[in-house]
Amino acid sequence: MNDLHPTPAQNGFALTAKERQILAHDQVGELGPFARPDLVLHFPARFGGATLTMAAEAMIAAHPAFSTELLRRPGGEVLRLQSARPCTELRRHGPATDPAARAVALLADRHLALDAGPLATVDLVPSFGGTHALAIALHPILGDAATLAAMERTLFAALAGQSPTPLLLGAQMPESAPRAKMQRWRDRLGQGHALARLPQRHGGSEGRVRLLTTHPLSIPLPPAEAEHILATGFAALLARYCGQDRLRFALGQPSPDPARRGEDLLPLLVSYDPGEGFAAFSDRIATAIDEARADALPSELLVQDMLRHAGADRHPLGALTLHIWPANPLPDGVTRITRPRPASQGECVVLAEVAADGQVTLSADHAEGLHEPALIARLLEHLDRLLAAALTDPQRPLALFPLLSDTELAGLSAPYPDDTPADPRATHEIIAAHAAQTPDKLAIICGPDRLSHDAMNRAANRLAHRLITLGVGAEVPVAILVERGAEAVVAILATLKAGGAYIPVEPDHPASRNHHILTDAGVRVVLTRRRYRDRLPVGLAAHVLCLDDLPHGDFPDTDPAVTIHPDQLAYVMYTSGSTGKPKGVAVEHGPLSLHNQTTARVYEMSSESRELPFLPFSSDGGHERWMVPLMMGGSVVIPDGPLWTPEQTLAAMREHGCNNASIPTTYLQQLAEWAETTGEAPPMRLYSFGGEGLAQSTFDLLSRALKARTLINGYGPTETIMTPMVWKVAAGTRFDGAYAPLGRAVGDRRAYVLDPDMMPCPIGVVGEIHLGGSGVARGYVGRPGTTADRFVPDPFGPRLGGPAGARLYRSGDLGRWREDGTIEFLGRVDLQVKLNGYRIEPGEIEAALLAEPGVSEALVLLREEEGEKRLIGYVVAPATVAGEDLLAALESRLPRHMLPQAVVVLDRMPTNPNAKLDRAALPLPGRVQRKAEGVTPATDTEARMLSVWRAEIGHDGIGVTDDFFAMGGRSLVALKVLARLRGLWPGVALTVADLFDAPTVRALSGRIDAGNATGRSAIALRASGTLPRLYCFPGLLVSTREYQRLTDYLGPDQPVTGFLCHSLNEQKALNVSVEAVVADYVAHIRAEARGGPCAFLGWSWGGLLAWEAARQLQDEIDLRLVAQVDVCDLGTDFAPGAAPQFAPGERARLKAELDAWLARTRMRPEWDRLIGLMDAECFDQFLRFIGNEADPLPFDGPEVSSREHTFWVLIDNALVFRRHRLAALDVPVASFSAGDSLSRGLNLVDWRRLSPRATASEIVPGTNHLHIIGDRLFHARLKDRLAQAWRQSGA
């Protein structure tokens, strides 16, 4: 780039907005998503070197990119100069063995920079055999893929003997947005279409690394319709991938002008109807595309508008982007080795290149930190599958096309591998066999009771024969109303041996529940104890047997000769039933026995197994855990009482030499906590648990404290027989998810995640868990309709090798498949609520909350308050996580109607004494959480101060102990309040610092009365911490409070001091120099840091202050890092040497306008003083500035919060910084730029010019100059840079 004036032979052009955006990126050293468009072509030998040279030179002569230079004018404005003759010369190289590889290597090493060297290069590399490679590289400011496509066409035309017409740089289109178009976009975007997103890695973040995944489409598309077809397929695919009916993504817009860069994006808003066919959907998409194009605006204008509010998504136009480009036809034998791609704007940018013959190549450029490459590869395959199927049947509803192939489904749904042939015997028969083999081996230990296998079998046989005489046989229910223990087991075995079905009834459960169970199932016999007799319903038509008081009878102790049919009932287990009465789940012998056998193998059990089953007998899992060890010939230690302390449990495990234990998750946590404190856990082979979501931290605790080799997390509704799915891992495994996975199916089962139309969901997509195979119950006792509702036909089993007529159980649980094929649990489906006409599944909202970092539990409820229904989200997360942030994050993940009204952050979910969730104790969110009226003033000072506060904040309910900022007081209000307070107490030097330190009326009044108001210029945002201190320098009119969120994020170890903005300090002298402004801060730092390490952060113009402070303190402190955040140079408005232009008569008119305004303003003296400091050039710039402003000059001063005061401060600062020169300093610099600032082409400082230890800027996308300081991504990156800086020892 030159710093000269254009010569007569050059035409000067202003840069377009897109070009300015590239310039801004280049200036901060980070092109970001705008990669250099490179093109490498390979030519067969029939194209000779001379021909190619001629054609390349013709191309160079014809395209303006090759004749471009850039000129930087004083003040920083950059012009594009076009010469009559090209600046680029064709570079001809010596022959290479592989010219294409050579060309690619040349380009890889070439760096095109705006400030030195050529902006475009063309290389020709021959091979020894006569072939050639041609490489074109352009700096992105000169063009994009469309530009290169135009160059290609010119080249091919020249090769064909045509002489190309030179392209001229077209007239710039007017850039300003007609308001009507912008309003229509606001209306469209206001309809609540959520941004389509792909399933993300747990805890992943975008990062810089990008990967490329390619997929050739299996079917050709007619080129004229390719755009509509691909956009429609993409939309339908995304609707199913992100589970939303109304969504949006970005559609690439190719450059309208092949002479210069112009590639852009348009938001495409889509509503998906699962019943619609491809043809109809495609028509609607075509209309949507046409409408969007008719209202096309430069995307940076749309984005700027969207970024008006803090918390906008970091990809406001679309997290996913689709570009559809026609590929130029290539002459015979010519291939493209390297091709340009669209800008990487988005989490995943998909390019579809359509060749003239209809072949389509899909490629996706995606953020490695967010998505597994396998996910992207599958996305493209699924798109292919969907398109291929839908195009052959364009009327068929789109919801009915499968995305997964049968092979994918087989792998994902597969159980733990198990080839062992099934034992045809029933459970009790397998157990009884051990009585013969190892008769004296202990089977049951319970309290003082010891039963050997033989003794147990004989006792069960005697009782079985007795039951047979009472009419127990096939399908006859027998209630077991006995506490958990050896006798209960014997009673159960007896029932099974007699051929009956047992129903466990917990003596301690509520009578109403037990009465329901005893009458619902039609029990014929009740086995119980004398002391429980009175718990039976009056008039029960069943034979009651008390085990401790059996009538005398001589019954054989041999196995009864009862044959069990596999379809025969084994037990009926009553569910806890969240709604309505408990339902009896009936389970048959065949599936039960197979389940137990396969479970024994997955748990690697043997005759050596000795298990402590802690689960209650009212749950089916409780029975699995004694049946399985006994079936292997092992033993069980049954707790003799409902509640053992952790101490007792561990002691029992030690005493009896248990090697397995099965314990409910919540109790296991208590056990682990005890074990960790006392170190008392005996070594075990295996712990199994389940029944609730298990967070990583709890799992880690179990791994640490319990000394087990293997941990098993089990899952299973009663309807699918005990534990149909387990996640079996070595202790210490990390699982990368919200909850420990459910794992995979056990035995003859398959586990599926299905959408509402029975379609298998792709990995990562939320659906309802269904279980199939033989391991499902018969159904619900006495409820055929409910049974038919939950147990549905299985369309997959027979296709995957299973028998016909199979069934699936709909679990009502939400889940998703993980990359390793296990299933992850996400919450309940049946808590679906209706709100404002929409069906909402709280589980989906909970899943979105759980995906946010820091959130370990989530619950979403519909709460009703004063007749109004609201969705409220509750999360368990550390105190640094803010509910508003989570809500903002949800805005980009969920459709509008699914957004909770508030998200409340808790330390833990409230539980009742039964350790169940206590919903009533969940707090209602309120803007002002107060239980009583505000505290009344106690002194005269307090009273007077309180009335000022109430008036200025606008809230009558404020009390003297309420925090100013929590009550809604903002920074500018703070200044007004302070001004009024100083009016009431003149001579008291109150500053904003005092208000921050003492933010209540009571505390601040205390200071006034005690006379120790400080008048300081610095505030400790966090006073203490182990790390060195971070000093924050404020921007224009920035309250130090703006740094509070950052301070909270950086955590308790990081002390932070914020300096008060000099324009907010009441005692400001006029037009102080930067050096003087900073002197105060410097003195503070010098005194506090005392030569130790520290870091600076400057935001906006605060960066210039930070730099000056660094210069003044150079040798006195160990400055480890200067973080510069979106620091703009002055811009061209007030730069010395940049003489402004006026139209004829304009200057006089502006001067008259200024004089008229000065005559009326109440800030006349201040303005006069300021204008008095301006030299002639500066005064002209001031006039020009006024002339450029669209709004009229403000009159509302001199209040600090007025526009006029702000304007005055702006000009005051401009004068201050105008005279200031940034010096070179050798300090480490971390530079951050807001994406929107770069889009606007703001003149951000390139710190690499000022320090050898400055890196290129990090771009924070999706935020602007104002909001970057509160942006979480920025916070995270700053924290990393600070951590690095603290680790290094002194320079």
Add this chain to the structure above:
Amino acid sequence: MTRSLTAGGDWHIVRNGEGRHSVWPALLPLPEGWIAEGAKGTRDACLAQIETLWADPRPVALRKLMDA
């Protein structure tokens, strides 16, 4: 999850070889081993019918054995 296409449409009452009953959307092909019975209707209407239609919960093989 997206809206369901099949939930609000027509459903069949279906039965398998074991005599177990269930329901299935008319829009989807019947899974192997299941046949449709009776007229189509809403899902709830089909379930209400099954409540009276499906009298014996035992699989057919077991019924035959026990009745013999």
